[in-house]
Each structure stands twice: as structure tokens, then as C-alpha cells.
Amino acid sequence: MTDYLEKILTARVYDVAQETPLEYASRLSIRLHNRILLKREDMQSVFSFKLRGAYNKMAQLDAATLERGVVAASAGNHAQGVALGAKYLGTSAIIVMPITTPELKVKAVEARGGVAVLYGETYDDAYAHARELANEKEMTLIHPFDDPEVIAGQGTIGMEILRQHQKPIHAVFVAIGGGGLISGIAAYIKRLRPNIRIIGVEPIDADGMKQSLQAGKRVKLDQVGLFADGVAVKQVGAETFRLCQQYVDEIILVNTDDTCAAIKDVFEDTRSILEPAGALAIAGAKAYVEREHITDQTLIAVACGANMNFDRLRFVAERAEMGEQREAIFAVNIPEGPGSLRRFCECIGKRNLTEFNYRIADQTEAHIFVGLQVANRQDASQMAATFEANGFKTLDLTDDELTKMHLRHMVGGRSPLAHDELLYRFEFPENPGALMKFLNRMSPNWNISLFHYRNNGADYGRIVVGVQVPATEMEDWQAFLRTVGYRYWDESSNPAYHLFLA
Incomplete structure (x- = not known):
């Protein structure tokens, strides 16, 4: 059995990585009535924690092996970590990336001296090609998560957390893709302070670790959601699965709206913009507080990445209000006749409108599609009840994905x-x-x-x-x-x- 405590304590990460701050999120803490601390891994030079594990793995290679070069497969963050580590160690790096990888991340790899090879539509395609290249060129494959040296490198984050905050900690929240990050953090923290809860966070459409833990074996997902691309992994690692079985207390699932709201929360506290995978831990902490109704506890969330495409911000901004439960969407039927629209608007009162679409349906009734700012989900339910009480048949569409993505832009067709x-x-x-x-x-x-x-x-x-x-x-x-x-x-x-x- 690998002694991860020793591996983490002796890991070589600080040649390229910095000890990131553990930052108090004041606005979010006040709102949640708990002390929320953010471990700012988005402040690394590659805007992600990934360089810790990648460099630690490469730093353990002997000179002859290192001279032949390294190969990796990644959609972005691991790629940049490998490229930077290889440049520092004076070796070559080939990074196989899916053809869907944004140009921003491809250029970031090339800027750090890596050779980017675009192959396949998914990470699995890229990984298979990377293995072929490693065998063909006798280069070393640097796995993004399922390797003890990579896990130990990520585990230095847990070491820093305990050194930076020696007071009681209720829970640490960590995003899960393949499981390398949470495995390293958990292996260290649970050895020294086993009373701290380690809670993983996954998207509801990429929950490979949760399903695997429930099944008692590694499960391979047929498909994974693409929004939080940094954790879009179909099958978790064998070693990371073993460590999560041993150390992780539970896994919380969050949806796209929750993640977008968490990105906004971190921006309001830090003026930094996390990528979706980087904000998962914050979304999980919020969901945990709401479920457990805890107060005055210290919760730490690892903000693990900030490689965000600028064009994606439009989508994040639209969905953040949904994730914060500050917008409700309704379809309302009103009688087609004089005064009906006025009566409907009187029901809305002084609430802010986020969207209003009206189209005549037939001679007897009209359909209205309306978005309203609300305080919370209960407020939305009360608004629907108000409409119904005034004789307007109402359908609450706030949680309907088809409506949020498409129909709100197509009403009346x-x-x-x-x-x-x-x-x-x-x-x-x-x-x-x-x-x-x-x-x-x-x-x-x-x-x-x-x-x-x-x-x-x-x-x-x-x-x-x-x-x-x-x-x-x-x-x-x-x-x-x-x-x-x-x-x-x-x-x-x-x-x-x-x-x-x-």
C-alpha cells in the first residue's frame, strides 16, 4: 500500500507551483451564515491545480527516461501543467487534445513549449492516441489522475490547508473528475484530522465517482455532460476509486445552474472568474449548507481552475440567476379581451421583469411567457399561486431545461x-x-x-x-x-x- 502521507510531504511541486492563499469569502459567508474559505488554486501560473501532480510525476523520472520526453492527453488544464513542467525540466512534451478543445487552451500549451496534437472528439479518443504515441516513441505517459505521484502532488493542497487553518474545520469540498485531486487531499487530511468531512462534488450528468461508490466498483458512463469540461470523465481511476472508498465521506451532485451561480458568487467576492469545473466545490458547499441547515461552521472549498472561455460568460450570466433561484419563468394563459393584460400586470406589481413575451393564441385566450426576479423558490411558488388566484392558468417553467435553453427565445411559433x-x-x-x-x-x-x-x-x-x-x-x-x-x-x-x- 502506498504511504501517501510520506509521498505528499516529500512531493516536488514548489519548483513550479506556489502555495496558494486560503481566502475568506466575506459576501458568501454572510449569505450562508457560515465561514466559507476558498483555496485559490485558480491563482497558479496555469490557472489550475493540475501542474502540481504533473510536475511531481515528471520530477520523479530518471534522467534517461526524462530525456526521451513525455506524452499526455488533456482537454486543457493537465495539458498546461505537463507543458510547463516539461519546459522547466528541459524535456519535450506532446499533448494530445480533442479537436473540440478551445483555441485558448491549445495556444496556452504551445506558449509553454508543448507540442499540441488535436485528435478525436472526446478525451477518451485523445487518451488512446496518447498511449499509442508513448509506445511508438518510447516516451512516458503522464496520466492526469490515476497515478500515485500525480495524486501525491495534488495532495500538497491538503497539506497547505491544514497548515493555513489550524482551527476547527467542518468540511472540505473538492470537485471530482477522475478523482486525483480529492484523493490526494483526502489521503492527507484524513490521516491527520479524520474528523474533517471530505465531500466530493460532481455534475449531475458526469457523476462517475458517485455511481462507482454506490455500485462498489468502477462504473463507466456511456456519456458525460460537457459544460464542466474539466471534470467530464467517463470512468474514474482505479487508485483514485480505492482512495475515495477509504476517505471520502459523501458526494454531492450539482446542476448547471448551481455551477453558474457559484461562478458569480466567487466573482462577487474575489473579482476572479472560475471555469465551471473550478466552481463545483463552491456549488457543493452551498447545497450542503442548504440541506444540513448548519450555521457558524468553517467550510473550505477548493477553487480549482479558472481557464474560462470569454464567450462562455454569456451563458453563465444567463443561468446564474436561475442557480441563485432569483429568477422564475412562467407560462400564463389569460382571457383574450379588454383589461386582461392590465389585470395580469397588476398581479406582478413592482417586481422586476426579466423577460416578457406575448402572442395571441386564438379568439378566447392569449399565452404569456414571463420571467420575474424573485427572492427564492418559495417566492416563485407564491407568485404562481397569485396568478392562479386571479383566474390565470399558470405553468411554472423555472426548472424546465427546454424552456431555459430554447423556448424562451422561440415563443409563439x-x-x-x-x-x-x-x-x-x-x-x-x-x-x-x-x-x-x-x-x-x-x-x-x-x-x-x-x-x-x-x-x-x-x-x-x-x-x-x-x-x-x-x-x-x-x-x-x-x-x-x-x-x-x-x-x-x-x-x-x-x-x-x-x-x-x-
Whole structure:
């Protein structure tokens, strides 16, 4: 068994890494009635903790091995850590990156002396190619998480936390992708202060560690969500899984809106902008406080990365209000007649409107799509009750993904010609030709009756498609879904779709 305490204490990370501050988040602490401390790994030179483990691994290699060079697979943060470490140690580094990797991260690798090779659409594709290159060129593969030296390098964060805050700590929150970061931190903290809770945080659509711990074995996910790309891992490591079984107390899942709200929280306290994966721990700490109703405790969240694409900020800003439960979205039916709209607006009162869409439906009623600023989720429920009490049939769409992503931009599009229409959402890697690849796979006999695409400045694209598929061709449609290769959701029964578009 590896002695991680010794490995962490003797890890070589400070040639390239700095001891990052443990910073008090005053605004967030006041709001949550607890002391929230942020471990600022986003302040490393590569804006991520990843250089600790990568460099520690490379620093352990003998001179002959190091001279042959290193290979890594990464979508960004690990890549930059390996490139920087290789430059410091005077060796070459080949970094295999998925073709969907943002240009910002590719250039960051090249600026640090690494050779970027774009290959495949996913991390798994890139990793397989990296292994081939390592074997072919007799270079050393630097794994992003499932390696004791990498884990020990990340564990120096736990060492710093205990040295920087020697008073009681209730819990430490850590994002989980492959598990290297939380494994190293937990292995150190649990050996010295086992009463501190170690809590992992994963996106609800990339929860490989949670599912694995529940199953008692490593589970490989068929697909992972792409928003928090830094933790988009289909299968956690064998060694990281073992350590998490031993040391991690629980795992909390958060959604995209929670993550966006956490990015905003950190910005308001620090004026720094975390990437989605970097903000997971903060989102998890907020969810934990809400669930446990604790006060006056010290909670530490590892802000583990800030490699954020600027174009993605638009999406984050839109969804942050949802994550903070400060915006509610409703579809409201009102009688079509004089005075109805005025009565509806009187119900809203002095609340701030975030969105208001109106379109006549028929001679008897009109549909209104409205967004309102609210104090919390209970406030939203009370607003819906007010509408209903005044005779307006109301549908609360605040938690409906189709509405938040697409319908709020498409309200009012009905057509008597859209017979046999199916409505599906698709998510695909955002790279040249992806949309055409999708369309080419569809049967030319199927008419597209509705189509909405919005570029969110992210590594992925999302579309909603209305397709007219005759009942006799449903088997062909199902075959298309099985082979298209993209994540999809059937929204044909969505009540918002039937209200505004069907």
C-alpha cells in the first residue's frame, strides 16, 4: 500500500507551483451564515491545480527516461501543467487534445513549449492516441489522475490547508473528475484530522465517482455532460476509486445552474472568474449548507481552475440567476379581451421583469411567457399561486431545461402544417462540420419543421429540432437516434412545447 502521507510531504511541486492563499469569502459567508474559505488554486501560473501532480510525476523520472520526453492527453488544464513542467525540466512534451478543445487552451500549451496534437472528439479518443504515441516513441505517459505521484502532488493542497487553518474545520469540498485531486487531499487530511468531512462534488450528468461508490466498483458512463469540461470523465481511476472508498465521506451532485451561480458568487467576492469545473466545490458547499441547515461552521472549498472561455460568460450570466433561484419563468394563459393584460400586470406589481413575451393564441385566450426576479423558490411558488388566484392558468417553467435553453427565445411559433412532428434536443461537440454531420445522417424524407440553435461560446452546441416523421417510419427514426452519436432528449411530450409551439 502506498504511504501517501510520506509521498505528499516529500512531493516536488514548489519548483513550479506556489502555495496558494486560503481566502475568506466575506459576501458568501454572510449569505450562508457560515465561514466559507476558498483555496485559490485558480491563482497558479496555469490557472489550475493540475501542474502540481504533473510536475511531481515528471520530477520523479530518471534522467534517461526524462530525456526521451513525455506524452499526455488533456482537454486543457493537465495539458498546461505537463507543458510547463516539461519546459522547466528541459524535456519535450506532446499533448494530445480533442479537436473540440478551445483555441485558448491549445495556444496556452504551445506558449509553454508543448507540442499540441488535436485528435478525436472526446478525451477518451485523445487518451488512446496518447498511449499509442508513448509506445511508438518510447516516451512516458503522464496520466492526469490515476497515478500515485500525480495524486501525491495534488495532495500538497491538503497539506497547505491544514497548515493555513489550524482551527476547527467542518468540511472540505473538492470537485471530482477522475478523482486525483480529492484523493490526494483526502489521503492527507484524513490521516491527520479524520474528523474533517471530505465531500466530493460532481455534475449531475458526469457523476462517475458517485455511481462507482454506490455500485462498489468502477462504473463507466456511456456519456458525460460537457459544460464542466474539466471534470467530464467517463470512468474514474482505479487508485483514485480505492482512495475515495477509504476517505471520502459523501458526494454531492450539482446542476448547471448551481455551477453558474457559484461562478458569480466567487466573482462577487474575489473579482476572479472560475471555469465551471473550478466552481463545483463552491456549488457543493452551498447545497450542503442548504440541506444540513448548519450555521457558524468553517467550510473550505477548493477553487480549482479558472481557464474560462470569454464567450462562455454569456451563458453563465444567463443561468446564474436561475442557480441563485432569483429568477422564475412562467407560462400564463389569460382571457383574450379588454383589461386582461392590465389585470395580469397588476398581479406582478413592482417586481422586476426579466423577460416578457406575448402572442395571441386564438379568439378566447392569449399565452404569456414571463420571467420575474424573485427572492427564492418559495417566492416563485407564491407568485404562481397569485396568478392562479386571479383566474390565470399558470405553468411554472423555472426548472424546465427546454424552456431555459430554447423556448424562451422561440415563443409563439405554431403552425397548422406541422403534422407528425417530433421534438428533440441534441447536444454535440462544437467543432466545424458537426451540424452538417448531424443533418446528413437524417433521412431526406423527414421534413424539419422547427430548428433552433444558439452558440453559447462553449465546447458544445445545443439544438432543438422539430422533425415530421410519419408513423410508418418510427422504426427508422429510432435507428437514427441509436447511430447519431450525440446525446439527445425527447421533448415531444413537454407541456411547454404543446403550449407554445405544437
